[in-house]
Amino acid sequence: MLRFDDRVAIVTGAGHGLGRSHALLLAERGAKVVVNDLGGALDGTGASAGPAAEVVELITKNGGQAVANADNVATPEGAQAIVQAAVDTFGKIDIVVNNAGILRDRSFGKMTVEEFDAVLAVHVRGSYLVSRAAYPYMKEAGYGRVVNTSSPAGLFGNFGQANYSTAKMGLVGLTRTIGIEGARNGIKANAIAPVAWTRMTESLLPAEFEAKFTPERVSALVAYLVHDSCEVSGEVFTVGGGKVARVMVAEGPGWRSDDISPEAVADNWGAIMAEQPYVLTAADSMKAML
Numbered sequence: 001m002l003r004f005d006d007r008v009a010i011v012t013g014a015g016h017g018l019g020r021s022h023a024l025l026l027a028e029r030g031a032k033v034v035v036n037d038l039g040g041a042l043d044g045t046g047a048s049a050g051p052a053a054e055v056v057e058l059i060t061k062n063g064g065q066a067v068a069n070a071d072n073v074a075t076p077e078g079a080q081a082i083v084q085a086a087v088d089t090f091g092k093i094d095i096v097v098n099n100a101g102i103l104r105d106r107s108f109g110k111m112t113v114e115e116f117d118a119v120l121a122v123h124v125r126g127s128y129l130v131s132r133a134a135y136p137y138m139k140e141a142g143y144g145r146v147v148n149t150s151s152p153a154g155l156f157g158n159f160g161q162a163n164y165s166t167a168k169m170g171l172v173g174l175t176r177t178i179g180i181e182g183a184r185n186g187i188k189a190n191a192i193a194p195v196a197w198t199r200m201t202e203s204l205l206p207a208e209f210e211a212k213f214t215p216e217r218v219s220a221l222v223a224y225l226v227h228d229s230c231e232v233s234g235e236v237f238t239v240g241g242g243k244v245a246r247v248m249v250a251e252g253p254g255w256r257s258d259d260i261s262p263e264a265v266a267d268n269w270g271a272i273m274a275e276q277p278y279v280l281t282a283a284d285s286m287k288a289m290l
């Protein structure tokens with residue numbers, strides 16, 4: 001059994017849905033958990049200490065160890081306070097699961113700048129700020145696990161979610177770079193793109209999804225990715241309904257010519273669009289241009 005005894009974890013947005021499920025699973029398996037949740041509505045408005053406190057009560061009742069925190073991940077002070085709660089209460093920080101999120105869906109032509117910024121602030125800025133606050137402790141300890149929460153909507157695009165998909169693809173870049181930079185200090189970062197029945201999706205998914213797409217089925221992958229034994233870093237996985245799959249940012253073999261021109265590009269479009277064989281890293285991408 002993969003256990004987390006002596007590990008300290010932060011799960012953001014853990015008052016509801018996926019985050020709540022991640023926090024319960026990690027605590028059940030021995031981790032000491034900071035249960036963070038601002039406690040607002042789905043669109044990010046409002047705040048309440050209630051949801052985080054309720055999850056902590058449940059963990060404690062089950063014999064686990066947890067502390068509640070209701071700070072906002074999207075402000076530097078809030079992110080710092082979340083990490084401080086881990087250090088003050090449990091003495092260190094080993095695991096960060098950036099899960100907090102909001103929705104402000106609207107079609108691209110109608111979306112306001114405020115709606116765009118608000119969604120990027122929680123998902124991208126929030127994940128960046130909490131990871132940033134935890135990073136010095138992880139570096140010092142020579143150990144860390146970060147999981148960021150992307151979305152199929154970000155990886156593949158989705159109607160009405162220009163803000164959300166921009167944010168969720170942004171998290172792929174953040175994850176991959178933390179993975180590269182963290183390697184020398186034992187820090188691994190990966191991202192999940194989940195599907196689960198939560199308050200965020202219950203009005204969008206068909207009713208029959210509720211029983212199959214449980215948050216617990218996503219948490220199983222999260223627990224693996226934040227365990228000592230996890231060897232991958234900088235990877236992205238779709239996960240939902242019991243299925244897990246690697247998602248690759250891949251570059252096709254392409255076409256090159258010293259006489260490149262707009263017409264030559266048009267003439268070679270088939271080769272440019274080819275998918276196999278592909279490369280997976282910036283270094284290999286550059287090498288293929290030489």
Ligand code: NAI
Nearest residue numbers: 013016017018038039040072073100101151195196198200
């Ligand atoms: P949820 O609405 O149940 O949970 C999100 C939690 O984040 C809420 O408890 C909310 O209070 C908290 N939160 C929001 N803004 C915050 C802030 N500034 N600071 C701290 N906490 C904050 O939704 P769900 O579905 O559990 O979502 C969790 C994550 O998974 C989100 O990042 C979401 O975008 C992502 N996701 C969920 C999918 C699904 O199928 N449910 C699909 C793809 C991604």
